[in-house]
Amino acid sequence: MADGCACDRHAHMYLTVEDALERGLSVADPVTETEILPLEQAIGRVLAEDCASKVDMPAFDNSAMDGYAIRTGDLGDGPVFELPIAGRVAAGDCGDHDAPEGSALRIFTGAPVPPEFDAVLMQEDCDLLIDRIRFSRRPKPGQHIRRAGEDLCAGGPILRRGCEIGPREMAALASAGYGEVLVFRKLKVTIFSTGSELRHPGEPIGPGQIYNSNRYMLLALLQKPWIELTDRGPVEDDPTRLEQVLREACDASDLIVTTGGVSVGDEDHMPRLFSAIGGETDVMKVAMKPGKPVMFGRRGRALYVGLPGNPVSAYVTWQIIGSQMMARRAGLCHRPQITVQAVLAEPVQRRAGRQEYRPVQIDGTSPRGLPNVRLMAPAYSGRVALLAQADGLAIIPAEIEGLPAGHSIELLRF
Template identity: 80%
Template sequence: MADGCGCDQHAQKYLTVPEALARGLAIADPVTETETLPLIDAIGRVLAEDCISKVDMPAFDNSAMDGYAIRTADMSDGPIFNLPVAGRIAAGDTGAHSAPAGAALRIFTGAPVPADFDAVLMQEDCETTADGIRFTRRPKPGQHIRRMGEDLKAGAPILRQGCEITAREAAALASTGFCEVTVFRKLKITLFSTGNELRQPGEPLGPGQIYNSNRYMLRALLTKPWIDLTDKGQVEDDPERLEKALRQACDNADLIVTTGGVSVGDEDHMPRLFAAIGGKTDVMKVAMKPGKPIMFGRRGRALYIGLPGNPVSAYVTWQIIGSQMMARRAGLRHMPPTPEQAVLAEPLQRQAGRQEYRPVTIDGTTPDGTLQLRLMAASYSGRVATLAQADGLAVIPAETKGLPKGYRLPFLRF
């Protein structure tokens, strides 16, 4: 019998990772509210509109080198060329510049190239004389000149909606004249951990107690310029307190992230409590290792992701599924992780059935330059130190059992 959560958590079949991710992305509809900010304040935010260049890039023909502007048509047949230098142009000069026929102009990188000059000679390719310059290699027309609009024409697209404004995007926007941009509002996220056994670093540990590493791990993962994070810390395994915390979070946040309490034990309250406050659960079981107990669903506009309590499981499920749901909810274009190809440095024996994300270290390369991966401990879901020591995750297909040394498989680098 279903428990009101929108799925029967006991009868629901295990979903593959692609199936679970597809369901998660389908319910993670992006926020629509926007705000317009000065470009300097929009760095790190999510762009809410396509941006079109306001100017040609470059805005004028300019020199790509320090050297000498010349007219190739004025040159003799060589093999040695001597030209007088009739003037000087620096970057930022705005006056008109001219020179008599057969004369060069000293020019610096970024300086405007006069319309009747068609090449720039690098200063390294010539020697100065008492009368001007001497060189032996005839420049070609257009050499070392950056033509107006060759990078970007006015009216051409620069950036698409849904990109994060990092260093490259900020530079592109500034160089094309954007003083302000429209971005999606910050994504409101509420985070809390469940479990009576949890203590904060610095507190004494009693019997059966552990430090709450998940809180700090997720704080690091959720500290972004486009996130407005509310960290509720730890909520005790008391159904009344958990339900109150979950209800308040759903009322105020776009996304709620919790750790622990999402399996089927007597103290795993979150699936039942989410249903009790009107939540609809879309996923409860995923055929992945680690991270089989992960749940996510919706209550009104709020998206809920319940991660496992074991820290490695929480990290892996967040990176593989949760982070992509969050990014879509924030308005970011979907950019799935791109794995590298690597080979096993040693054979592997495992039980088939779930797609596995095994922490690995890089152990050199093969003669053709392919990364070799050395597997870390087979039992690792609770070993948080393993994450800090690993270089990434090897993706082991669900159907595989024994894998030989040299087997090629995807690798997700940290």
């Protein structure tokens, strides 16, 4: 098999994935309103200002080990040294100790090192003789001492505006002396699914009806501490009702996400209705598979993302484009999606023209230590069970028609 260019004859009419994403990000203006929260209430929120340390980190010279603090100048020629133990320093002590020359102090990890002491011996390197220590390895000045400001000096930068405050960020802010932080307000997001055929899971279904999987997928995707989520549930294919719900959502939200109704069929009402309520549409078709019919636009302060109705198409489109638009709207700094290199376990043949995101399963590793991936069924846009069994998405560039087994490919891991 070889690279090819036998393309989808209509692909030149679509935006590339990169161009669609660039357009989407260009209209996703970040929210500007902020609030001050106690640090413990800011978990998962989006930081709204650059943060510098309020203190030296660490704030004082302290021991990196359990052991004994000594003055290296007290030591003779050796080869064996003995020092009496003149006191004890634990974490939380003031660090002031009147220890005579030629003596050591029992010290514990995190305890302040008295100014005149310049090294710490690990307890494992010492023999304890009741009230004295004996050791044979001469320590170097500064050994096992964490110096004040070694991690960061007061005024040094610790976090940038736009980061999501997770466990590592919480630890850094707490260590830097922040009792409260400035964060962006929560992003107001409204979701609903379109389609008269949709039913809630657990309800009986009749001919032509399906369970509404997209609603629950979006609920799971949008359960974030920086989102205030409104779920309008399924909305039947009634233009009057759809227009009402869409208008209300635009009036109340920063972002509206819908599934279904964005293609060109008679029951695909969303493009027309969005224009009817004063919305401006930015993208309608993207050269990606799955997910060709996708729509986003603006109405006032509201950003609208219309995803395809097929669940796999909706998931992929959201992950590749919609989620990044939402992150920018929430004030998060841009974080490109991270892919890894993988190896095809078997050849692939397809029609070129659209960038494809094919569900794959990982099947061991290659001799180079890369994941071996097996592409799942080529017809998959509606197969949500298949998506749940996948380990990630293989990214096949638009111009590629065929690739042999053993060829490297980009993998977006789940």
